[in-house]
Amino acid sequence: xxxxxxxxxxxxxxxxxxxxxxxxxxxxxxxxxxxxxxxxxxxxxxxxxxxxxxxxxxxxxxxxxxxxxxxxxxxxxxxxxxxxxxxxxxxxxxxxxxxxxxxxxxxxxxxxxxxxxxxxxxxxxxxxxxxxxxxxxxxxxxxxxxxxxxxxxxxxxxxxxxxxxxxxxxxxxxxxxxxxxxxxxxxxxxxxxxxxxxxxxxxxxxxxxxxxxxxxxxxxxxxxxxxxxxxxxxxxxxxxxxxxxxxxxxxxxxxxxxxxxxxxxxxxxxxxxxxxxxxxxxxxxxxxxxxxxxxxxxxxxxxxxxxxxxxxxxxxxxxxxxxxxxxxxxxxxxxxxxxxxxxxxxxxxxxxxxxxxxxxxxxxxxxxxxxxxxxxxxxxxxxxxxxxxxxxxxxxxxxxxxx
Amino acid sequence: xxxxxxxxxxxxxxxxxxxxxxxxxxxxxxxxxxxxxxxxxxxxxxxxxxxxxxxxxxxxxxxxxxxxxxxxxxxxxxxxxxxxxxxxxxxxxxxxxxxxxxxxxxxxxxxxxxxxxxxxxxxxxxxxxxxxxxxxxxxxxxxxxxxxxxxxxxxxxxxxxxxxxxxxxxxxxxxxxxxxxxxxxxxxxxxxxxxxxxxxxxxxxxxxxxxxxxxxxxxxxxxxxxxxxxxxxxxxxxxxxxxxxxxxxxxxxxxxxxxxxxxxxxxxxxxxxxxxxxxxxxxxxxxxxxxxxxxxxxxxxxxxxxxxxxxxxxxxxxxxxxxxxxxxxxxxxxxxxxxxxxxxxxxxxxxxxxxxxxxxxxxxxxxxxxxxxxxxxxxxxxxxxxxxxxxxxxxxxxxxxxx
Numbered sequence: 088x089x090x091x092x093x094x095x096x097x098x099x100x101x102x103x104x105x106x107x108x109x110x111x112x113x114x115x116x117x118x119x120x121x122x123x124x125x126x127x128x129x130x131x132x133x134x135x136x137x138x139x140x141x142x143x144x145x146x147x148x149x150x151x152x153x154x155x156x157x158x159x160x161x162x163x164x165x166x167x168x169x170x171x172x173x174x175x176x177x178x179x180x181x182x183x184x185x186x187x188x189x190x191x192x193x194x195x196x197x198x199x200x201x202x203x204x205x206x207x208x209x210x211x212x213x214x215x216x217x218x219x220x221x222x223x224x225x226x227x228x229x230x231x232x233x234x235x236x237x238x239x240x241x242x243x244x245x246x247x248x249x250x251x252x253x254x255x256x257x258x259x260x261x262x263x264x265x266x267x268x269x270x271x272x273x274x275x276x277x278x279x280x281x282x283x284x285x286x287x288x289x290x291x292x293x294x295x296x297x298x299x300x301x302x303x304x305x306x307x308x309x310x311x312x313x314x315x316x317x318x319x320x321x322x323x324x325x326x327x328x329x330x331x332x333x334x335x336x337x338x339x340x341x342x343x344x345x346x347x348x349x350x351x352x353x354x355x356x357x358x359x360x361x362x363x364x365x366x367x368x369x370x371x372x373x374x375x376x377x378x379x380x381x382x383x384x385x386x387x388x389x390x391x392x393x394x395x396x397x398x399x400x401x402x403x404x405x406x407x408x409x410x411x412x413x414x415x416x417x418x419x420x421x422x423x424x425x426x427x428x429x430x431x432x433x434x435x436x437x438x439x440x441x442x443x444x445x446x447x448x449x450x451x452x453x454x455x456x457x458x459x460x461x462x463x464x465x466x467x468x469x470x471x472x473x474x475x476x477x478x479x480x481x482x483x484x485x486x487x488x489x490x
Numbered sequence: 491x492x493x494x495x496x497x498x499x500x501x502x503x504x505x506x507x508x509x510x511x512x513x514x515x516x517x518x519x520x521x522x523x524x525x526x527x528x529x530x531x532x533x534x535x536x537x538x539x540x541x542x543x544x545x546x547x548x549x550x551x552x553x554x555x556x557x558x559x560x561x562x563x564x565x566x567x568x569x570x571x572x573x574x575x576x577x578x579x580x581x582x583x584x585x586x587x588x589x590x591x592x593x594x595x596x597x598x599x600x601x602x603x604x605x606x607x608x609x610x611x612x613x614x615x616x617x618x619x620x621x622x623x624x625x626x627x628x629x630x631x632x633x634x635x636x637x638x639x640x641x642x643x644x645x646x647x648x649x650x651x652x653x654x655x656x657x658x659x660x661x662x663x664x665x666x667x668x669x670x671x672x673x674x675x676x677x678x679x680x681x682x683x684x685x686x687x688x689x690x691x692x693x694x695x696x697x698x699x700x701x702x703x704x705x706x707x708x709x710x711x712x713x714x715x716x717x718x719x720x721x722x723x724x725x726x727x728x729x730x731x732x733x734x735x736x737x738x739x740x741x742x743x744x745x746x747x748x749x750x751x752x753x754x755x756x757x758x759x760x761x762x763x764x765x766x767x768x769x770x771x772x773x774x775x776x777x778x779x780x781x782x783x784x785x786x787x788x789x790x791x792x793x794x795x796x797x798x799x800x801x802x803x804x805x806x807x808x809x810x811x812x813x814x815x816x817x818x819x820x821x822x823x824x825x826x827x828x829x830x831x832x833x834x835x836x837x838x839x840x841x842x843x844x845x846x847x848x849x850x851x852x853x854x855x856x857x858x859x860x861x862x863x864x865x866x867x868x869x870x871x872x873x874x875x876x877x878x879x880x881x882x883x884x885x886x887x888x889x890x891x892x893x
Contacts, residue, residue: 396889
């Protein structure tokens with residue numbers, strides 16, 4: 088390994104996860120032992136901190152604090168939802184030049200990979216020596232190329248466990264219960280609702296954005312579930328869409344005369360409101376007969392899914408840390424700019440390795456839940472998904488039942 | 491200890507908790523080793539199962555399953571929100587007579603203590619030999635006589651940890667974040683939001699039902715917090731009330747033309763909807779200037795607070811188990827009917843003991859958060875509360891910060 092030239096910058100971007108600081112600490116540790124003579128500068132609030140030259144010299148953080156820092160949920164350097172345009176990226180490059188920065192690490196989702204790509208291409212075009220490495224993180228698990236994303240396993244563990252408990256709650260006081268799960272336009276996190284399900288228990292219905300949402304089908308599905316179980320626990324993605332591919336939450340917000348909030352990347356705000364769950368619950372109350380509609384509740388799991396401390400997946404934490412280290416290793420070895428990706432080697436026992444993916448491949452678009460992970464009727468999740476996801480969440484609680 | 495006469499019935503009632511089955515298993519274990527010749531009958535769905543004679547012979551449950559059963563959240567026998575009237579209680583008594591039941595255990599809150607009291611007095615009046623023991627459980631922590639309630643510690647642990655993570659999430663992407671916490675008309679569970687707070691971090695504001703909620707004060711509190719921290723994380727009880735003691739959630743539901751749902755005890759439904767959080771978030775968006783209102787989110791923690799498996803407080807689990815055992819010990823010793831209560835013996839190290847309280851004392855009314863557990867301004871929680879609550883939640887995650 089060659090020593091890195093000059094200084095390096097690291098930033099965290101987009102919605103945080105429970106293990107995003109594992110990747111930060113992974114970079115800090117590996118940078119510290121890489122023999123690099125320069126500084127590792129933490130950019131405060133993502134790319135915004137670069138433009139504003141708000142840096143923290145990460146060598147000043149006591150190494151005794153690193154394990155606790157890694158276990159702390161949500162971006163310790165602060166995050167940002169800025170979408171860098173050409174001028175913004177030009178400013179980033181100017182700051183890099185002024186601060187002798189030749190290595191750029193950015194932890195984030197596909198929008199961040201795209202920002203990293205733009206800065207990297209701009210540097211190349213201007214003949215400036217810059218290596219750029221994107222380190223994946225997202226609870227949505229929707230990045231291309233990688234088998235799965237750091238951050239997903241812990242969020243999926245939270246969701247799976249939440250449904251195990253909520254199913255027993257619904258079993259003890261029967262009725263219709265609707266739980267809204269994060270994940271934007273992909274059903275990966277909502278699918279995790281089934282990971283702790285025992286035969287004959289809930290969730291009884293699962294709706295993901297990959298299948299067009301039909302109100303009439305939703306209502307008849309609930310009636311059928313009630314006939315069979317006398318109750319119905321339902322997992323619904325925050326990003327479910329109508330047959331035209333328009334998010335139901337967006338349609339609702341517009342109907343209610345609410346301002347539809349978008350981030351710099353044009354993404355509509357889906358989380359941080361109970362609107363979708365309340366709408367679906369009201370629908371059931373209004374449209375279904377008394378036996379079914381007498382007890383209807385909805386919960387929106389919200390930001391707990393990405394920020395709950397103390398209940399993370401060990402596999403996820405280890406991989407997130409490793410992804411940070413891998414980024415430094417790639418940089419030190421003089422590898423071309425890229426995104427750290429995970430390849431699954433075996434499922435039992437679970438094993439994985441990292442590889443370098445192209446920034447452009449990760450930046451463009453997102454990855455949907457494959458059709459074979461969804462049942463034929465489009466209202467439940469298949470065993471093939473569980474085979475994929477179970478190794479990522481760690482051991483789930485063992486629960487028992489009497490009735 | 492004398493052996494118990496005849497058969498015994500046990501039921502679970504009201505909203506479940508994460509450790510309510512610890513108490514069930516405590517009763518099962520102690521009954522099994524009490525030398526009682528009769529059966530322990532589990533009533534399916536609380537008092538409803540008694541009237542319907544829907545019983546499970548709990549001796550048929552394999553003892554190897556008991557530890558996992560105890561760790562399973564939510565009433566394993568099913569629960570009920572029925573309010574037994576005189577006829578209903580008469581029916582219970584008839585079933586007891588027909589099935590040679592002379593001991594009645596009911597796990598629940600104050601409404602359940604009241605049901606237990608009525609049945610017990612009715613038996614006494616008719617000269618039927620019945621011992622009745624109420625075993626406390628509620629995440630609301632609002633029962634009289636006892637120092638605290640089994641179920642509270644685990645819910646408080648969940649809430650404290652949730653706020654630790656959500657605070658870092660809000661720190662990384664600053665804005666106004668409102669989290670609605672359970673607890674009905676008492677602020678105990680909402681107060682737990684501060685238990686993992688570090689100096690200078692959130693929650694920055696806490697609103698409990700014990701202090702009349704003022705919209706103008708709420709808005710100016712947020713402005714002051716924003717001035718100081720550039721962000722604001724807020725804990726709000728689901729049961730906050732206006733100056734006339736009317737629940738804000740109820741007022742809202744009526745304004746929105748929604749049916750206000752009440753259980754048999756007249757309690758208004760507060761949980762299972764994101765309405766209150768969304769209302770407060772809309773208020774901030776509408777009334778406060780752009781710098782503050784540009785990013786406003788609300789989450790309603792919902793049923794996860796009482797049903798999340800795998801993240802319980804060990805102290806709480808142990809006490810819930812012990813409360814079940816104590817009820818059998820009281821019955822076996824021929825003690826008068828009563829409610830199992832907890833007395834705190836010391837705080838450091840934490841130690842407690844059980845004692846028998848009168849059913850009537852626990853049945854009547856609920857216990858509010860004392861005024862000295864709330865700050866003078868009525869928008870935060872005092873250190874005195876933390877001294878009370880910290881021993882009940884177990885060790886919280888240790889988190890670190892850079893910015």
